[in-house]
Amino acid sequence: MGLRAPHYSYILKHKPPVPWFEAITENFTGIEGGAGGKPIRVLEKIRELYPVALHGVSLSIGSSDPLDKDYLKKIRSLAARIEPQWMSDHLCWTSVEGKHLHDLLPLPFTEKVIQYLVSRILYVQDFLGRKILFENVSSYMTFSNSEMTEWEFLSELSKRADCGILLDINNIYVNSVNHGFDPISYINGVPRDRIGQFHLAGHSNQGRYLLDTHDHPITAPVWNLYEKALRCFGPIPTLIERDENIPAFPELMKEVHKANSIAEKVHGKKRISTSITDRTPTVVAVDHH
Amino acid sequence: MRWIITEPRGVTQALCEPKRSGRFKEPKPRCLTLVYKDNRLNQTNRLDVYAEAYFARLLEVLSQDYQVLERTMGILLGKHAFSVLIADYLSRFPSQSPNIAELGRRLPVYLRSHHPFGEQFPLLSDLALLEWASIEAFYADDVFLEEKIGDMNTLAAKKWASIRFKLLPSVHLLKLSWPVDRIWKKPSCSHELRGGLGKESTLLIVWRDREQVLVERVDPLQWKILYWIKKGHSLGMISKLLTSHLRRHRVTFDIAHFISHWRSTGIITH
Numbered sequence: 001m002g003l004r005a006p007h008y009s010y011i012l013k014h015k016p017p018v019p020w021f022e023a024i025t026e027n028f029t030g031i032e033g034g035a036g037g038k039p040i041r042v043l044e045k046i047r048e049l050y051p052v053a054l055h056g057v058s059l060s061i062g063s064s065d066p067l068d069k070d071y072l073k074k075i076r077s078l079a080a081r082i083e084p085q086w087m088s089d090h091l092c093w094t095s096v097e098g099k100h101l102h103d104l105l106p107l108p109f110t111e112k113v114i115q116y117l118v119s120r121i122l123y124v125q126d127f128l129g130r131k132i133l134f135e136n137v138s139s140y141m142t143f144s145n146s147e148m149t150e151w152e153f154l155s156e157l158s159k160r161a162d163c164g165i166l167l168d169i170n171n172i173y174v175n176s177v178n179h180g181f182d183p184i185s186y187i188n189g190v191p192r193d194r195i196g197q198f199h200l201a202g203h204s205n206q207g208r209y210l211l212d213t214h215d216h217p218i219t220a221p222v223w224n225l226y227e228k229a230l231r232c233f234g235p236i237p238t239l240i241e242r243d244e245n246i247p248a249f250p251e252l253m254k255e256v257h258k259a260n261s262i263a264e265k266v267h268g269k270k271r272i273s274t275s276i277t278d279r280t281p282t283v284v285a286v287d288h289h
Numbered sequence: 290m291r292w293i294i295t296e297p298r299g300v301t302q303a304l305c306e307p308k309r310s311g312r313f314k315e316p317k318p319r320c321l322t323l324v325y326k327d328n329r330l331n332q333t334n335r336l337d338v339y340a341e342a343y344f345a346r347l348l349e350v351l352s353q354d355y356q357v358l359e360r361t362m363g364i365l366l367g368k369h370a371f372s373v374l375i376a377d378y379l380s381r382f383p384s385q386s387p388n389i390a391e392l393g394r395r396l397p398v399y400l401r402s403h404h405p406f407g408e409q410f411p412l413l414s415d416l417a418l419l420e421w422a423s424i425e426a427f428y429a430d431d432v433f434l435e436e437k438i439g440d441m442n443t444l445a446a447k448k449w450a451s452i453r454f455k456l457l458p459s460v461h462l463l464k465l466s467w468p469v470d471r472i473w474k475k476p477s478c479s480h481e482l483r484g485g486l487g488k489e490s491t492l493l494i495v496w497r498d499r500e501q502v503l504v505e506r507v508d509p510l511q512w513k514i515l516y517w518i519k520k521g522h523s524l525g526m527i528s529k530l531l532t533s534h535l536r537r538h539r540v541t542f543d544i545a546h547f548i549s550h551w552r553s554t555g556i557i558t559h
Contacts, residue, residue, distance in 0.1 A: 026388045034428040034458060038500045041431070058387030071387045100384040102350075102392075103343055141335035142325040180329060208330050209338070 001256060002241045003052070008042050010249040015049055018256065020085065022239050025056035028082075029074040043082060053086040053197070053239075054079060055166075058100065061120055061134070062093035062107045072127050079128065086196065088133035088166045091117075091154065108143035109153035114160065121161035133164035133196045138171040138203075138212035142179055150175065151189035164196035167233075169226045170218065174203050174210045183225055187232050195233045200226060200259060201241040215244030218255055223262065230266040238263070347384070347392060348375050354393045355420050357473050358413060365410055374406055390428070397421055412467035412486055419469050422461040422495040423502045429459035432558065449541075450525025454518050454548065454557040459497040462515055467491060470504050496556050511547055518557060524548075 003011075003021040010016070028043050029035065046052065056075060060068070079087060092104040107113055125131050136154055148156075158165050167190065176183040202216030218226075218240070230236070240255045324332040352359050352371070359371040381403065382395045400407035401414035468489045492512040495504050507515070510531075517527045524544060531540040551557045 026390075029388055030430075031388060031390050031425065031428045032386075032394070034425060034430050037426075037428040037431070037459075037497065039428070041500070058389075060387070068387060095387070098385055100387055100389075101343055102346055102384060102389050103339060105339065140330075140338040141332075143323055144325045145323070146325070178329070179325075180327065208334075211338070 001252065002055075002239060002243070003043075003046065004242065004246055006246050007249045007252075008046075011049075012042070012045055014249075016249060016253065018050065018253075020051040020053060020237070021046060022053040022055050022241075023082075023084075025054045025075055025078065025087070025089075026058050028054075029071075029078055035074075035077075040081075047082050051085045052082055053088065054082065054084040055135075056087070056089035057104070058094055058102075059089040059124065060094040060100075061089065061091065061117060061124070062105075062113070063095050064093075065095055065098065067120060067123060072124065076128050079130075086133055086164075087128065087130060088135060088164075088197065090137050091134045091157070092137045104137040106137065106139040106141060106143070107153075109146040109148045109150060111147060114153065114157050117157055118161045121157075121163050125161075125163065131162070131164055133166040134158070135166035135168050135199065136171050136175075138168070138174040138178075138210075140178055140209060140211075149181070149185075149189070151186045155190050155194075158191060158194040163194075165190060165194045166197045166199060167195050167229065167236075168199040168201070169229055170199065170201040170203055170222050171212060173219075173222050173225050174212050177210045184228060187225070187229050192233055195236055198226065198229060198236050198238040199241055200238060200255070201243075213244060214241050218258075223258070226259070227262050227266060230263055235263060235267045344376065344379070347379060347389075348372060350389050351375050351378075351393050351396070354390075354424055355396065355417060358416050358420055361416060361472055362406070362413065365413075366406060370406065374400070374404060377404060390424070393421060393424070411488075412469055412472075415465040415467045415491075416469040416472060418463060418465065419473055419493065419495065419504070422463055423473075423504070426459040426461060426495050426497045426502045429457070429497060432457055450528065451523055452559065453521060453523045454551075454559055456515065456519050457496060457556055457558060459495075459502075460515075460519075460556050461495040462512060462519065463491075463493040463495060464512070465491040465493065470506060473504060494556065498555060510543065514544060514547055515551075515557075 001018050001021055003023045011018075011021075023043055023046075028039050030037065030040070043052070054075070058071065075087070090104045092107060094101055094104060107117075121132070121134070134157075136150065142150075146153075154165060157163075172183050172186045175181070176186065200218050200222060201212070201214045202218050203210045203222075204213045204216055205211075226238070238259050240252065240259065242252060246252075321332045321336070324335055326332055355371075362370040362374065378396055378399050382399060384392050386392070397414050397417035400417050401411070407414045466488055467486060468491045469486075470491060470493055472486070492507050492509060493504055494507055494512075494515065495502065497503070513531070513534075514527055517530060522530070527544060528540050531543070548557070
C-alpha cells in the first residue's frame with residue numbers, strides 16, 4: 001500500500017497486516033537546510049516494522065536537462081538509510097531548463113529517445129548501485145512523431161537499459177481510453193521477465209477523457225485488466241495507490257483484500273506473493289554498494 | 290511547448306494572449322503540431338489537461354503550506370486573491386527544485402518586494418515568513434546531543450563564561466513588524482483583521498518539539514541572547530555584549546534564568 005501521511009499514526013498504532021509499503025521518495029529527502037524532521041522519523045519507524053519501497057517522482061529521466069547529481073546523491077543517501085526493497089521512478093520528463101513541473105509528462109516513442117534514455121538509466125543505476133523499476137505513466141497526449149506503440153517503446157527500453165518495469169495497470173487502461181488502443185495488446189506486448197511490480201489506482205471520468213487522479217476506488221475495467229495481467233505475468237507484488245480523498249486505512253484495506261482475492265483466483269493461495277520479500281525479484285538487485 | 294504547459298492561465302488563454310509576458314514567443318502552430326491529432330480530443334484540449342493540472346497541483350501544495358495566509362487573504366482581499374498571487378508567483382518563480390516542498394520558499398520575499406498585495410497589506414509577507422519558518426522547522430534535522438554541563442548554578446565563574454550553547458537546527462528567530470502570531474494561533478480572528486491589525490514590533494522563536502511546531506513570543510532581551518547564541522558567542526561574550534549594548538546590570542542573572550528556561554524547552558543544547 002502507498003504510505004500516506006493521514007495513515008501514519010494508524011499504521012504505527014495498529015501495525016496492520018500489510019506486506020509492504022511504498023513511500024514517495026521526495027517526501028523524505030527534506031528541504032534545503034534540513035533533511036530530517038517528522039517525515040523521516042516516521043518512515044524509519046515504519047521501516048522497522050515493514051519492508052519499504054521508494055517510489056520517486058522527480059528523477060526526470062526523459063528531460064533534456066543533465067541528470068541532477070545533487071538529487072541523485074540525496075536519494076542514494078535516503079536509500080542507504082532506509083534500505084528499500086525496491087526503488088522506482090517514472091518513464092517521463094518532469095523538468096526542463098532547471099524548472100520543475102511536478103507532473104509526469106509523456107515522451108515521444110522514438111528510437112532516438114530510447115537511445116537517449118538508455119544511457120541515462122544506465123548511469124542512474126550505476127550511481128545508485130542498484131537496478132530501478134520504471135513506471136509507465138498515464139497521458140493525455142501523444143506525439144505526432146512517435147515511431148512505435150507505448151508498449152513497444154517500454155519493452156525495447158527495458159531490455160537495452162537492463163531496468164525493471166513497474167507496470168501501472170490503471171495507467172494502461174486510462175491511456176487505452178485516451179488514445180484509443182486495446183489494453184490487452186499492451187499487456188501482451190511487454191516482457192514478462194522485466195515486470196517487478198504492479199500499481200493499481202482509481203481514475204476519474206472527465207467525459208471525453210479519463211484523468212489519473214488516484215482519488216477514487218479502482219474501477220471494474222481496471223480490476224479486469226489486473227486479472228489478465230496476473231494471468232500473463234504471474235504473481236507480481238501489487239500496490240494500491242490513493243493520493244486524494246484518502247479514506248480511513250481499514251476502508252482502503254478492502255481494496256487490498258480484493259486484489260488478494262483476484263490473485264488467489266488466478267494463482268491459488270499458495271502461489272500468491274504476499275510480501276516482496278517472499279518473491280525473489282527477477283530484475284531488481286537489492287545489494288548495496 | 291513548455292511555456293504553454295506551464296502557463297497558469299491555461300492553454301487557451303495563453304494562446305489568445307501570448308504577449309502577456311515577453312518570454313512567450315513561440316508561435317501557436319509549431320508547438321501544436323507536435324501533438325498527435327485524432328478525433329477524441331483536439332490538440333489544444335489535450336495540452337490544456339497538463340496546463341490545468343500544473344497550476345491546480347502547485348496551488349494545492351502552496352495552499353497547504355500557507356493555510357493561514359490563504360485564509361487571511363480571503364478575508365482581506367477576497368476568495369480568489371490567493372490564487373491570483375500564486376499564478377503571479379509561479380510566473381516569476383517557477384519551481385527550481387525536484388522537491389515540491391521547496392516551492393514556497395520565495396513566496397514571503399515575493400510578497401514583500403514584488404507583489405501589489407504585499408504593498409497593500411504588509412502584514413501578509415510577515416505572515417508568510419512565519420508560515421515558511423514553521424515548514425523549515427518541520428523538516429529540520431534532529432540533533433541529540435548529550436548535555437554535559439549539569440547544574441549551571443554550581444559552575445565556577447570562569448567555566449561559566451566559556452560555555453557556548455547552540456540553537457537546535459529547527460529554531461528560527463523572527464523579527465517582524467506585525468503581530469502575525471495572533472493570526473497564526475487564532476486563524477479565525479477575522480473581525481480583528483477587518484478592523485485593521487495594528488503594526489507592532491514582534492519577536493518570535495519558531496521551533497519543533499518532537500513532531501509539533503511551536504511559536505513563542507520573546508522580549509528584545511531574550512531575542513538578543515538567542516541571536517548571539519546563534520552567532521556562536523560564549524556566555525561570557527554575551528554577558529559583555531549585554532552590558533555594553535543594553536547597559537544592563539545583573540546580566541548574569543538574566544542569562545542564567547533564560548538559559549535554564551530554554552534548556553528545559555529543548556531549544557538550546559550544549
